[in-house]
Amino acid sequence: MKKLAALLVLTLVGTLLAACPAPTPQIIEKEVVVEKPVVATVVVEKEVVVEKPVVETVVVEKVVAPTPAPVSAQELARRQTLNIAIGGRIADPTNLNIYAPGVSRSSTGLHQMIYEYFFYQNLQTGEYIPWLAESYEYNDDFTAITVKLRDGVTWSDGEPFTPEDVVFTYNLLLNNPGMTWAAEVSKWVGSVEKVDDLTVRFNLKKASPRYHLNREAFPAVGIWGGITILPKHIWEGQDPLTFKSSNPIGTGPYTLAKATETAMTYERDEDWWGTKVFGVKPAPKTVNFEYLGPETNVALALAANEIDTPFIGILSLGSFKEVVKRNANVRAWHKEAPYAWLDPCPRPLMVQNATPPWDKKEARWALSYLINWQAVVDLAYEGTTVPSWGIWPFYDGNQPYFDAIADLLEQYPTATYNPDKAAELFTSLGYTKGADGYWTSAAGERLKVRYVVNANSTEEMKVSAVLADQLEAGGIEVELQPLTDPVLADTILRGEYEIKLHSFCPGYIFDNLELFHSKYYVPLGEPAPWYERNSFRYKNEAFDAILDEMAVTPPTEVEKVKDQFRRIMAIWLDELPVIPGVQAPALVPFSTTYWVGWPSADNPWNMPVSWWATFNLVINGYPSPETGEWVGGIRSAFE
Amino acid sequence: MATARVETGKGYVGELLRNRKFLIGLIIFLTLLTLAVAGNLTTDPASRRSGSFPARLPPGPGWPLGTDTLGRSIAVQISEALPKSLQVGLIAAFLGTFFGALIGFVSGYFGGMVDAVLRVLIDVFLSIPSLLFLILIAALVKGVNVQAMALIIGAFAWPSPARQVRAQVLSLKERAFVQVARLSGMSGLEIIFRELMPHMLQWLGANFVNAFLSAVLTESGLSLLGLGPQREMTLGMMVYWALSYAAILQNLWWWWAPPVLALICLFLSLYLIHLGLDEVSNPRLRSQA
Numbered sequence: 033m034k035k036l037a038a039l040l041v042l043t044l045v046g047t048l049l050a051a052c053p054a055p056t057p058q059i060i061e062k063e064v065v066v067e068k069p070v071v072a073t074v075v076v077e078k079e080v081v082v083e084k085p086v087v088e089t090v091v092v093e094k095v096v097a098p099t100p101a102p103v104s105a106q107e108l109a110r111r112q113t114l115n116i117a118i119g120g121r122i123a124d125p126t127n128l129n130i131y132a133p134g135v136s137r138s139s140t141g142l143h144q145m146i147y148e149y150f151f152y153q154n155l156q157t158g159e160y161i162p163w164l165a166e167s168y169e170y171n172d173d174f175t176a177i178t179v180k181l182r183d184g185v186t187w188s189d190g191e192p193f194t195p196e197d198v199v200f201t202y203n204l205l206l207n208n209p210g211m212t213w214a215a216e217v218s219k220w221v222g223s224v225e226k227v228d229d230l231t232v233r234f235n236l237k238k239a240s241p242r243y244h245l246n247r248e249a250f251p252a253v254g255i256w257g258g259i260t261i262l263p264k265h266i267w268e269g270q271d272p273l274t275f276k277s278s279n280p281i282g283t284g285p286y287t288l289a290k291a292t293e294t295a296m297t298y299e300r301d302e303d304w305w306g307t308k309v310f311g312v313k314p315a316p317k318t319v320n321f322e323y324l325g326p327e328t329n330v331a332l333a334l335a336a337n338e339i340d341t342p343f344i345g346i347l348s349l350g351s352f353k354e355v356v357k358r359n360a361n362v363r364a365w366h367k368e369a370p371y372a373w374l375d376p377c378p379r380p381l382m383v384q385n386a387t388p389p390w391d392k393k394e395a396r397w398a399l400s401y402l403i404n405w406q407a408v409v410d411l412a413y414e415g416t417t418v419p420s421w422g423i424w425p426f427y428d429g430n431q432p433y434f435d436a437i438a439d440l441l442e443q444y445p446t447a448t449y450n451p452d453k454a455a456e457l458f459t460s461l462g463y464t465k466g467a468d469g470y471w472t473s474a475a476g477e478r479l480k481v482r483y484v485v486n487a488n489s490t491e492e493m494k495v496s497a498v499l500a501d502q503l504e505a506g507g508i509e510v511e512l513q514p515l516t517d518p519v520l521a522d523t524i525l526r527g528e529y530e531i532k533l534h535s536f537c538p539g540y541i542f543d544n545l546e547l548f549h550s551k552y553y554v555p556l557g558e559p560a561p562w563y564e565r566n567s568f569r570y571k572n573e574a575f576d577a578i579l580d581e582m583a584v585t586p587p588t589e590v591e592k593v594k595d596q597f598r599r600i601m602a603i604w605l606d607e608l609p610v611i612p613g614v615q616a617p618a619l620v621p622f623s624t625t626y627w628v629g630w631p632s633a634d635n636p637w638n639m640p641v642s643w644w645a646t647f648n649l650v651i652n653g654y655p656s657p658e659t660g661e662w663v664g665g666i667r668s669a670f671e
Numbered sequence: 672m673a674t675a676r677v678e679t680g681k682g683y684v685g686e687l688l689r690n691r692k693f694l695i696g697l698i699i700f701l702t703l704l705t706l707a708v709a710g711n712l713t714t715d716p717a718s719r720r721s722g723s724f725p726a727r728l729p730p731g732p733g734w735p736l737g738t739d740t741l742g743r744s745i746a747v748q749i750s751e752a753l754p755k756s757l758q759v760g761l762i763a764a765f766l767g768t769f770f771g772a773l774i775g776f777v778s779g780y781f782g783g784m785v786d787a788v789l790r791v792l793i794d795v796f797l798s799i800p801s802l803l804f805l806i807l808i809a810a811l812v813k814g815v816n817v818q819a820m821a822l823i824i825g826a827f828a829w830p831s832p833a834r835q836v837r838a839q840v841l842s843l844k845e846r847a848f849v850q851v852a853r854l855s856g857m858s859g860l861e862i863i864f865r866e867l868m869p870h871m872l873q874w875l876g877a878n879f880v881n882a883f884l885s886a887v888l889t890e891s892g893l894s895l896l897g898l899g900p901q902r903e904m905t906l907g908m909m910v911y912w913a914l915s916y917a918a919i920l921q922n923l924w925w926w927w928a929p930p931v932l933a934l935i936c937l938f939l940s941l942y943l944i945h946l947g948l949d950e951v952s953n954p955r956l957r958s959q960a
Contacts, residue, residue, distance in 0.1 A: 354922075
């Protein structure tokens with residue numbers, strides 16, 4: 033008996049041990065379990081929202097549709113639904129106040145689906161597209177801009193969109209400095225007044241021929257977002273910082289149907305003003321912004337046609353290629369390598385200029401020399417991007433300015449790995465390298481950095497693993513802090529970091545320099561106006577002076593701007609307030625199984641970005657500002 | 672469970688070594704430990720850094736277990752992860768067993784008010800799902816390291832041993848030898864340490880192994896949720912990285928399989944050791960075997 037039992041145990045152990053070197057099916061089961069619940073939740077939510085209206089539509093479509101094959105109600109609902117994967121959970125789905133710091137406007141879908149803007153810029157075509165407004169006009173000395181609003185625009189509750197709403201929103205921003213981007217508004221706007229029922233005038237504090245391009249002060253979206261006009265009849269009497277706006281009222285073609293931590297569901301507004309004015313209707317009846325979990329879940333969902341497109345930075349090249357193998361309808365901007373679209377917001381490493389020793393340019397340069405960005409590109413980005421010497425996208429339009437500082441770039445080799453040079457600089461600052469391999473100050477303190485990382489960003493997490501290794505190898509102790517909103521937002525804005533990789537938007541020559549103006553400088557511990565708007569606390573008077581000069585130079589005077597750019601870059605490169613890193617690749621696949629007409633390199637009619645406010649135009653299309661002809665818009669693959 | 676049988680140390684160890692479950696478990700455990708220590712001693716810590724090896728390669732010369740997408744060798748990672756995971760288990764199990772036993776002894780022996788208070792405390796901690804707390808704490812502590820992780824887990828490992836020790840002590844303290852000790856003037860703590868403790872040692876050993884095992888698994892669970900030590904490698908963190916880099920989807924089996932198998936082997940060895948300890952110290956179980 034005893035022997036038999038012992039034999040049994042031995043056999044069991046033997047079997048298990050033998051199983052050790054080979055992957056067993058047991059393990060795979062384990063991994064799948066992690067994914068299942070997430071997918072299940074999503075499906076349930078979708079069903080709950082979609083179920084009722086579907087039954088009605090089924091009948092209509094079946095009569096019209098030429099295909100006789102029977103299609104399940106669930107499949108029919110899917111055919112009318114656009115599913116977008118987002119990168120992280122919604123921190124508080126009841127707080128949809130677009131002006132409250134820490135509330136995401138893109139993961140929630142707020143600025144794509146609910147709110148709309150006066151103008152949208154199409155970076156692919158260079159068009160400045162009138163939407164809520166029809167036109168703008170500066171006065172002779174660029175101290176005022178008059179905007180003609182479009183006739184017939186209404187809020188989703190039926191109230192008309194009026195100049196009063198515009199005036200109300202701006203007064204709110206001018207009186208509540210805590211609102212997102214309020215600082216930039218206060219800097220430029222003296223007052224906003226109603227001229228007539230369809231006209232508003234913005235009186236500027238100083239001349240600015242570029243005001244209509246300033247997304248943080250004007251309701252125009254070039255990149256990502258812009259100033260959002262709020263409905264006066266809803267927001268009047270509310271505290272704009274604490275009002276939750278859980279049921280947001282906007283002018284957009286969709287209304288919020290359901291908000292949870294993992295999914296935001298929008299339903300098409302059949303009474304949308306655009307249908308009456310433009311005669312168009314967005315094709316998807318339902319749009320979901322869903323959090324599915326880590327990269328694998330998103331990749332599998334895309335392969336299985338459960339989602340149509342993910343946000344930026346979720347799928348790596350390896351996963352993307354695997355998805356394409358499984359689903360031939362999936363592609364990215366380019367059909368072949370390098371696949372990715374170039375996002376206009378490069379990723380430098382912000383360095384806290386207010387915290388010693390990083391307040392010294394030698395320390396910042398030393399840090400720059402310690403980083404091998406090519407290795408970051410190869411490992412974290414899997415070769416989908418390139419290192420960047422500066423903070424502007426490598427777009428053709430910017431090239432003349434880059435050429436103008438070619439010699440400066442030789443003198444100041446940014447994004448260059450040179451550990452010897454770094455050692456030289458640290459030594460000049462009084463640091464010595466201890467036996468443990470870390471740089472130590474004269475006072476015996478180890479050189480240490482707090483590296484804040486957005487835990488919801490696959491991209492940032494990957495880069496942080498490589499960067500932290502490089503810095504440790506270079507003798508700097510790294511304390512990684514993966515955080516999520518709202519703690520993340522608060523930590524960055526208060527400057528409680530030494531380094532943080534961040535996107536620098538909007539990517540125009542002047543605008544990205546302007547982020548460094550010392551008028552945005554606030555002491556450590558107080559919230560800066562915006563992440564890349566000097567949360568790194570840089571201050572230089574000579575730099576500011578040239579910036580102020582640039583601010584009043586019309587962008588059309590290219591030669592003058594080039595000269596200013598040369599002078600200001602001589603300071604910027606010498607001081608290196610942030611450390612240039614990489615260009616931003618946007619590997620954003622989309623699936624043509626349910627929706628077609630996506631912008632791509634073959635048909636670059638718009639930007640392929642579902643996290644920008646301009647996504648409104650990707651869904652709807654837009655009237656060409658030149659011909660008035662309707663351009664683009666995604667369509668059902670079944671029509 | 673534990674018995675009142677007192678043996679000489681030598682006889683106990685001999686009996687343990689004759690127990691096949693214990694022996695096999697011990698051999699697997701020692702093999703893992705040797706591999707880990709040897710690997711740890713022979714690898715240069717610098718080779719743990721990303722980019723030290725070519726990326727995404729299947730096992731081959733120079734990288735016996737392949738490399739991940741960040742250009743790190745899986746073998747090097749295992750050699751770092753195994754000792755770190757064992758460290759978490761060791762610290763957490765020691766804390767849990769030591770404080771659990773202490774609280775159990777005090778509560779059981781002294782009784783009265785002390786017992787009432789401690790019993791409520793034990794019951795409260797037993798009824799709270801500890802994983803929930805662990806997730807909360809791990810999420811609140813910015814940037815945990817392996818030691819902090821072990822402390823967090825250890826802080827929730829004491830209630831179960833405390834309750835069981837208390838139950839044993841309640842029975843033991845009524846025995847004649849304890850009465851004799853008390854009559855001969857020994858103090859309470861003296862009785863706990865010199866009279867009661869020897870009777871519980873075997874049981875505590877078994878509990879220690881059990882706590883060790885569950886601490887290793889808890890660490891893996893927390894790491895899988897992204898709450899692990901970001902700058903250090905544990906078995907859980909290895910699985911976390913493999914998962915978050917979509918290693919399964921991309922068929923990089925050599926990335927996720929080794930840590931999972933190491934976890935299985937570790938679990939198996941500790942479980943066998945635990946069974947062995949239990950059998951040797953519990954004659955009833957032994958006769959069944």
